Amino acid sequence: MTTSFAIPLFEGDLVRLTPVDYDKDPEVVAAWTHNAEFMRMYSLQPVRPLTAAQVKKQFEQIDKDMDEGKRLFHFAIRSKEDDRLIGVARIEWIEWSNGTAFLKIGLPDPADRRKGCGGDVLRLLLRFAFREVNLHHLEVVLPEYNVPALRFFEKHGFTIEVRRRQAVNRGGRRWDLIHMAILRPEWEARNERQK
Amino acid sequence: MKDKNELTADLLRGKLVRLCAMDSESISKFFVGWTHDSEYWRLMAATPPYPWSQEGVKKFIEKELQKDDPRNIFFVIRALEDDRVIGEIGFDGTSYSQGDTFVGIGIGERDYWGKGYGTDAMNIILRYVFTELNLQRVSLTVFEYNARAIRSYEKCGFRVEGRAREIIHREGRRWDIIFMGILQEEWQALNA
Numbered sequence: 001m002t003t004s005f006a007i008p009l010f011e012g013d014l015v016r017l018t019p020v021d022y023d024k025d026p027e028v029v030a031a032w033t034h035n036a037e038f039m040r041m042y043s044l045q046p047v048r049p050l051t052a053a054q055v056k057k058q059f060e061q062i063d064k065d066m067d068e069g070k071r072l073f074h075f076a077i078r079s080k081e082d083d084r085l086i087g088v089a090r091i092e093w094i095e096w097s098n099g100t101a102f103l104k105i106g107l108p109d110p111a112d113r114r115k116g117c118g119g120d121v122l123r124l125l126l127r128f129a130f131r132e133v134n135l136h137h138l139e140v141v142l143p144e145y146n147v148p149a150l151r152f153f154e155k156h157g158f159t160i161e162v163r164r165r166q167a168v169n170r171g172g173r174r175w176d177l178i179h180m181a182i183l184r185p186e187w188e189a190r191n192e193r194q195k
Numbered sequence: 196m197k198d199k200n201e202l203t204a205d206l207l208r209g210k211l212v213r214l215c216a217m218d219s220e221s222i223s224k225f226f227v228g229w230t231h232d233s234e235y236w237r238l239m240a241a242t243p244p245y246p247w248s249q250e251g252v253k254k255f256i257e258k259e260l261q262k263d264d265p266r267n268i269f270f271v272i273r274a275l276e277d278d279r280v281i282g283e284i285g286f287d288g289t290s291y292s293q294g295d296t297f298v299g300i301g302i303g304e305r306d307y308w309g310k311g312y313g314t315d316a317m318n319i320i321l322r323y324v325f326t327e328l329n330l331q332r333v334s335l336t337v338f339e340y341n342a343r344a345i346r347s348y349e350k351c352g353f354r355v356e357g358r359a360r361e362i363i364h365r366e367g368r369r370w371d372i373i374f375m376g377i378l379q380e381e382w383q384a385l386n387a
Contacts, residue, residue: 046292097243098364136369137362162357162374164334167295174331177295179374183361 009128010075012120017075017089017128020059025076026052028085038108040170041146044177070094071101073128077121079112086112089121091129091138099136099184101129113148122156130184139181143168150178157190158182206323207270209315214270214284214323219256222271225280226252229303238341239301241363241372265289272300272316274307281307284316286324286333294331296324300344314347321351322386325379332378338363339371352385353377 010017032038033050040047050058066072071094077087087107094101105121107113129135140158142149145168154160158180167177207214227249229235236244247255259269269285282302289296298320302313324330335353337344353375361369 044290044293095241098241098362100241100362136364137360139359160357161359164295164332164356164374164376166332166378167293167334167376169293169331179357179359181359 004131007127009132010124011080012124014080014115014117014120015086015124016078016080017121017124018078020062020074020076021085022056022059025085026055026059029055029058029088032106032108035108038106041143041149042104042106042108044143044168071096073133077107077117079117086117087121089125091125091133091135094133094135099134101133101135101138103129103138103140118152119156122152126156126182126187130187136184137181139179142178142180143170144176144178145170150180153180156182157186159186206327207319208275209319211276211310211312211315212272212274212281212319214316214319215273217256217260217269217271217283219253219260222280223249223253223256225303226256226283229301232303232305235301235303235305237365238338238344239299265291266296270320272302272312274312279304281312282316284320286320289328289330291328291330294329295334296328296330297334297336298324299335309343313344314350317347317351321377321382325382330379332376334374334376336372336374339373345373345375348375351377352381354381 030050030052033048033055036047062072062074066074071092073091075089076085077089078084079086086109087105089106090104091101092104103125105118105125107118107121126138129138139161140153142153144150159182160178161181162179164177164179166174168175205213227247230245230247230252233244259267266289267285267287269283271280272282272284273279274281281304282300284298284300286296286298298317300313300317300320302308321333324333335348337348339358354377356374356376359372359374362372363370
């Protein structure tokens with residue numbers, strides 16, 4: 001049997017997974033933090049606009065976390081056609097002995113999502129998580145109002161495992177927090193079927 | 196709630212236990228003993244057990260206390276009858292904006308297992324979270340092989356909210372983690 005090492009881990013059809021660029025990226029990411037609609041989908045932290053300098057500090061913290069904690073892979077997503085920074089992808093809170101982790105994808109521009117960049121990113125992340133990092137259980141946590149993301153992950157083989165009732169308080173009402181996950185054997189079976 | 200006399204009652208005292216400060220000097224020797232109990236650790240934590248040194252535990256507790264992070268608050272559990280240190284309880288990852296927190300509890304002293312001490316400590320924590328911190332809900336996770344803990348949490352009013360499949364890899368097989376939660380109004384109804 002031939003190895004599949006020739007398949008690039010960080011390059012898809014539309015996007016590449018790359019490190020952050022300390023010079024060019026902070027301004028773009030700072031603009032995302034001013035997009036409250038996106039931030040409320042992406043994070044449970046209260047929305048807070050940041051300057052490029054503050055974002056640069058965050059990048060330093062991310063690099064420190066990756067280096068010291070060894071539980072995080074953080075990627076900047078770039079579009080292949082114009083090398084533009086279009087989003088962020090993370091595998092975080094890795095538990096090495098159990099083979100578990102959480103996943104996070106943010107693609108602020110709806111136009112990039114419509115092109116299919118999300119599916120491309122997820123394919124790369126899952127392949128990296130299951131074929132290189134050797135995880136078993138990969139989990140994503142979403143507020144119930146993020147319907148497009150819930151549909152997206154369901155379409156890609158994720159199953160709802162937990163519904164934490166009323167764990168989110170936003171826009172004057174309470175929402176459930178939903179945990180979805182995919183196991184390595186489930187991902188492998190889908191791959192077989194798609195061959 | 197009943198009346199304003201409730202405010203003069205000791206918030207951190209229950210029927211069997213009370214919750215105290217986590218003073219690294221006096222309690223690290225208890226904690227060290229518990230980390231050497233691999234069964235206790237495997238009921239408590241997803242990470243591999245490791246027998247800690249007294250210095251290591253002291254430094255760890257001091258570091259935690261130094262952070263003075265209101266999202267993470269930990270207590271020592273003492274038995275009322277003899278004031279013995281029997282366990283630990285606390286919460287972390289608290290989101291004050293969303294009104295949610297994760298609680299964790301461990302009774303390290305085996306003589307006190309299965310006698311209601313943990314349930315009593317959890318009831319104190321719920322009162323603290325709902326009447327002092329004013330959060331909307333409390334979350335916890337428990338391994339499916341920890342039946343004693345699940346029973347205790349159900350007694351306190353926690354409900355199962357789901358099950359993360361095959362999360363724990365131990366002794367050659369995989370086990371689920373059960374998510375449980377209790378809402379402020381559910382707790383209120385139980386304690387009216």
